[in-house]
Amino acid sequence: MYDVVVVGGGLSGLVAALEAKRNGSEVLILERSNELGGKLLLYSGESCQTKVGEYSKKCGDVLTGIINEIHSEGIEVMYGRHVEDIKKKEQFRIYTGLEYVDARAIVFATGTKDKTRFTLNIPGDRVSGVFTESMALELVADELIIGKNVAILSQNYEGINTAKMLLEHGISVLGVFEEKVEEKNVNLEIPVYYGARVTEIRGKGRVERIRVSIDGKSQWFSCDTLVISAGRIPNAKMFLKLKAEMLPSTKGPVVKGNMESSVTGIFACGSVVDANCDFDCALQQAKTAGKAAADFARR
Numbered sequence: 001m002y003d004v005v006v007v008g009g010g011l012s013g014l015v016a017a018l019e020a021k022r023n024g025s026e027v028l029i030l031e032r033s034n035e036l037g038g039k040l041l042l043y044s045g046e047s048c049q050t051k052v053g054e055y056s057k058k059c060g061d062v063l064t065g066i067i068n069e070i071h072s073e074g075i076e077v078m079y080g081r082h083v084e085d086i087k088k089k090e091q092f093r094i095y096t097g098l099e100y101v102d103a104r105a106i107v108f109a110t111g112t113k114d115k116t117r118f119t120l121n122i123p124g125d126r127v128s129g130v131f132t133e134s135m136a137l138e139l140v141a142d143e144l145i146i147g148k149n150v151a152i153l154s155q156n157y158e159g160i161n162t163a164k165m166l167l168e169h170g171i172s173v174l175g176v177f178e179e180k181v182e183e184k185n186v187n188l189e190i191p192v193y194y195g196a197r198v199t200e201i202r203g204k205g206r207v208e209r210i211r212v213s214i215d216g217k218s219q220w221f222s223c224d225t226l227v228i229s230a231g232r233i234p235n236a237k238m239f240l241k242l243k244a245e246m247l248p249s250t251k252g253p254v255v256k257g258n259m260e261s262s263v264t265g266i267f268a269c270g271s272v273v274d275a276n277c278d279f280d281c282a283l284q285q286a287k288t289a290g291k292a293a294a295d296f297a298r299r
C-alpha cells in the first residue's frame with residue numbers, strides 16, 4: 001500500500017511526487033509510456049519560457065534536473081502502466097490492466113490529448129498520413145520522416161510553432177492553414193493562409209489532397225501528410241468515470257484550492273485540470289497537490 005500514487009510522469013506528476021515524498025509519503029508514479037517527461041519530451045531542445053527563474057533554461061535540462069531529483073529521493077516509478085480504472089473502498093485500488101496497486105491518495109497528472117480530425121468533424125477518406133501535433137512531434141523527435149509534403153491545419157495559431165519545429169527537423173512543409181483571420185508576423189519561410197478551414201481529406205490509402213476553404217473560397221492542395229494542430233483538451237476520462245464534478249469551460253475536473261477534486265482523496269494538477277496550464281501553473285499546482293495528497297494520506 002502506497003500513501004500517494006501519482007498517475008502520469010510528465011512535469012506536473014514528477015513535481016507532485018517530489019512534494020508528496022518530501023512531506024513524508026511513500027510515493028509511486030505510474031506512467032503509461034516507457035519514459036518520464038510527458039509533453040516536455042516533445043520540445044526538450046526549446047528554451048522553456050517561464051517566470052520561475054530557476055527553470056529559465058532548455059526544457060530538456062529542466063526535465064533532466066527533475067528526473068534526477070526523483071531518483072535521488074528514491075521515488076518508485078512503474079513504466080508501461082496505463083491506469084484504466086479506480087475502485088474506492090477503504091482506500092483506492094488502481095488498475096493497470098490485470099495488475100493493481102493500492103493507495104491512500106491519488107494525484108492525477110495525465111496531461112492533455114490533442115484534438116483530432118474526428119473532434120473537428122472533417123469528412124473524407126479514412127487514410128493514413130493524418131497526424132495530431134503530438135504524434136507528429138513524437139515521430140520527428142525520434143528522427144522519423146512523417147511525410148514529404150506536409151500541410152498543417154492550425155487553430156489559434158497553434159500550427160505556427162508546429163511548423164517551426166517540423167522545419168527545424170528538416171521536414172518539408174507546404175503551408176500552415178490557420179483558422180484565425182488576423183495575420184501575425186510569424187517569421188516563417190513557408191506560406192501561412194489565414195481565414196482557412198480544412199473541409200475535406202482525400203486519398204487512396206494515404207492522404208493525396210485536402211480541400212481548404214480560404215476566405216470562403218474552396219481550393220484543393222496536394223499533400224501526402226496533414227498535421228492537425230488544433231489545441232488540446234484535458235485527458236480527464238478517469239474523472240468522468242469516477243463521476244467527478246467537471247468544469248464545462250475547461251473540460252477538466254473541478255478542483256478546490258488544495259487541488260482536490262470532488263472525489264475525496266483524488267487530487268489533480270497541471271494540464272489535466274486546464275489544457276492552457278503552462279509551466280509555471282503546472283509547477284504551482286503540482287506542489288499544492290503533492291503536499292495536499294501527502295496530508296490526506298497521513299490522516
Ligand SMILES: Cc1cc2nc3c(=O)[nH]c(=O)nc-3n(C[C@H](O)[C@H](O)[C@H](O)COP(=O)(O)OP(=O)(O)OC[C@H]3O[C@@H](n4cnc5c(N)ncnc54)[C@H](O)[C@@H]3O)c2cc1C
Pocket residue numbers: 007008009010011012013030031032033036037038039040042043047048049050081082083084109110111112235269270271272277278279280282
Ligand atoms: C508543443 C508544446 C509546447 C509548449 N510550450 C510551452 C512553453 O514554451 N512554456 C510553457 O510554460 N508551457 C509550454 N507548454 C505547456 C507545458 O508543456 C505544460 O504545461 C506541461 O508540460 C504539462 O505537464 P503535465 O505533466 O500536466 O502533462 P503532460 O506533460 O502531458 O504529462 C502527462 C503524462 O501522463 C501520462 N499519462 C496520461 N494518461 C495516463 C494514464 N491513464 N496512465 C498513466 N499515465 C498516463 C502521459 O504519458 C504523460 O507522461 C507547451 C506544450 C506543448 C504541447
